[in-house]
Amino acid sequence: MLDDSQKIIEDRKAQSVLNLLTEIGEMMITSGSHSARIVRNLERIAKGLGYNCELVLTYTGIVISVHKQNKFKAHTLAKTIKGKGLNFETISEISILSWDVLINKISIHEIKSILRQIKDKKVYSDLQLYALVPFASVALCMLFDGDWLQSILVYFSTLFGYYIRRSMMLKHHNHMVAFYIGATISTLFIHFIGVFFNIKVKEALVVSVLYLIPGAVMINSFIDYLEGYFESGTARLIYSLMLVLMISFGFFTSAMIFDIPVVNTLFLFDFSQVQAHIKEAFEPQGFWIVVSKLIFGGVTSLGFALMFNTPKRALWTVFILGAVGYLIKFMLLTELEMNLILSIFIASSFVGISGMYFAHRTHTPPIIFMIPAVINMIPGLLSYEFMMGMIDWISNDKGQKPQVEEVIQTFSYGISTVFILFALAFGVAFPVVVFKSYSVKGKDLNVLIKKLFIRNNE
Numbered sequence: 001m002l003d004d005s006q007k008i009i010e011d012r013k014a015q016s017v018l019n020l021l022t023e024i025g026e027m028m029i030t031s032g033s034h035s036a037r038i039v040r041n042l043e044r045i046a047k048g049l050g051y052n053c054e055l056v057l058t059y060t061g062i063v064i065s066v067h068k069q070n071k072f073k074a075h076t077l078a079k080t081i082k083g084k085g086l087n088f089e090t091i092s093e094i095s096i097l098s099w100d101v102l103i104n105k106i107s108i109h110e111i112k113s114i115l116r117q118i119k120d121k122k123v124y125s126d127l128q129l130y131a132l133v134p135f136a137s138v139a140l141c142m143l144f145d146g147d148w149l150q151s152i153l154v155y156f157s158t159l160f161g162y163y164i165r166r167s168m169m170l171k172h173h174n175h176m177v178a179f180y181i182g183a184t185i186s187t188l189f190i191h192f193i194g195v196f197f198n199i200k201v202k203e204a205l206v207v208s209v210l211y212l213i214p215g216a217v218m219i220n221s222f223i224d225y226l227e228g229y230f231e232s233g234t235a236r237l238i239y240s241l242m243l244v245l246m247i248s249f250g251f252f253t254s255a256m257i258f259d260i261p262v263v264n265t266l267f268l269f270d271f272s273q274v275q276a277h278i279k280e281a282f283e284p285q286g287f288w289i290v291v292s293k294l295i296f297g298g299v300t301s302l303g304f305a306l307m308f309n310t311p312k313r314a315l316w317t318v319f320i321l322g323a324v325g326y327l328i329k330f331m332l333l334t335e336l337e338m339n340l341i342l343s344i345f346i347a348s349s350f351v352g353i354s355g356m357y358f359a360h361r362t363h364t365p366p367i368i369f370m371i372p373a374v375i376n377m378i379p380g381l382l383s384y385e386f387m388m389g390m391i392d393w394i395s396n397d398k399g400q401k402p403q404v405e406e407v408i409q410t411f412s413y414g415i416s417t418v419f420i421l422f423a424l425a426f427g428v429a430f431p432v433v434v435f436k437s438y439s440v441k442g443k444d445l446n447v448l449i450k451k452l453f454i455r456n457n458e
């Protein structure tokens with residue numbers, strides 16, 4: 001009888017642990033964590049609670065088994081996960097919690113209490129997000145040699161599109177539709193102002209939809225592939241490509257509307273001379289070009305960090321890595337005349353390796369500030385030229401076939417964009433995979449760097 005009671009108690013505890021791990025796994029998946037981190041954190045928590053843990057992860061579900069010595073007495077639970085999003089604060093707090101469970105052996109009741117606090121925590125207010133996130137697009141516009149007039153347009157186009165997209169996602173509308181509408185609104189606004197005031201808006205259009213690009217999902221997909229989680233990586237890749245397709249459709253919709261002759265006659269004011277004077281008056285020269293690239297590179301990364309709910313303690317790291325990383329890419333490209341893809345790979349690798357070091361300074365998983373730090377190197381101009389080339393083909397109402405040179409050039413833009421994205425993702429992902437055995441609690445790069453300095457000084 002005593003054995004039966006003990007068995008019931010043990011089964012209940014195992015089920016409680018299983019439910020807890022499933023809840024944490026769901027939180028991490030819906031917050032945008034890559035698979036390897038989810039596995040490490042859940043295994044760490046299970047070990048702290050006295051159990052072994054085995055998992056099967058996909059992008060839309062999770063299967064967890066917990067057991068002690070006997071695998072044949074395992075408890076298993078499967079759960080479908082539909083939510084998608086990015087909340088780096090949640091990922092960071094759960095990572096800290098996992099170490100707390102492992103080292104201090106805190107109880108299940110305490111863990112649940114901490115999880116409730118993590119769920120209820122709001123890193124940034126709605127006002128902060130809507131007011132500050134558009135500055136990422138403003139800085140990107142300046143990095144792409146836009147003028148301050150275009151930057152103002154980009155601020156409001158991002159504000160309107162971001163508000164609509166975020167509102168729809170918070171109300172659990174279809175993500176694809178939300179991205180399509182957000183892209184359409186942002187580009188429509190810029191197209192309208194460009195025609196209405198007769199000003200150049202090319203650079204503004206280049207960056208008008210970049211705040212929607214699912215860079216975090218793409219990088220996580222690449223990390224999953226490198227870690228061997230092919231099913232999850234493929235699902236993330238397909239999901240991100242579908243979002244990019246919706247963004248392209250939004251851009252295409254806006255371009256088609258303003259390709260109508262009647263719409264092109266909406267011109268009422270001529271601000272072209274004003275724009276030329278603004279660009280000439282505020283265009284940086286000499287040393288200030290480098291300073292502007294440094295500052296705007298950091299501001300772009302900060303804006304995306306806010307969008308991803310990056311912990312406040314890590315914002316200074318995001319700014320430094322984003323600023324220096326972009327400056328490295330700029331100097332390699334302009335001063336050393338290095339290939340664009342190689343320049344971006346070297347710069348993103350710097351961010352990835354440096355991020356491993358700064359992770360131990362901010363007590364934050366490195367990927368949390370690596371991803372926003374490299375977003376400023378997204379190939380916006382190349383992707384814009386590729387989309388415009390495709391739009392020209394589709395909108396050709398005279399039935400004329402495009403010339404061979406145009407086809408080659410358009411596909412060249414598209415292929416270059418793909419390779420740059422791979423270089424960007426690989427530069428960030430490779431250090432994460434190589435140094436995955438090191439943690440913010442263990443003997444990490446900090447120690448290795450100190451040893452290296454001591455060795456060099458001897």
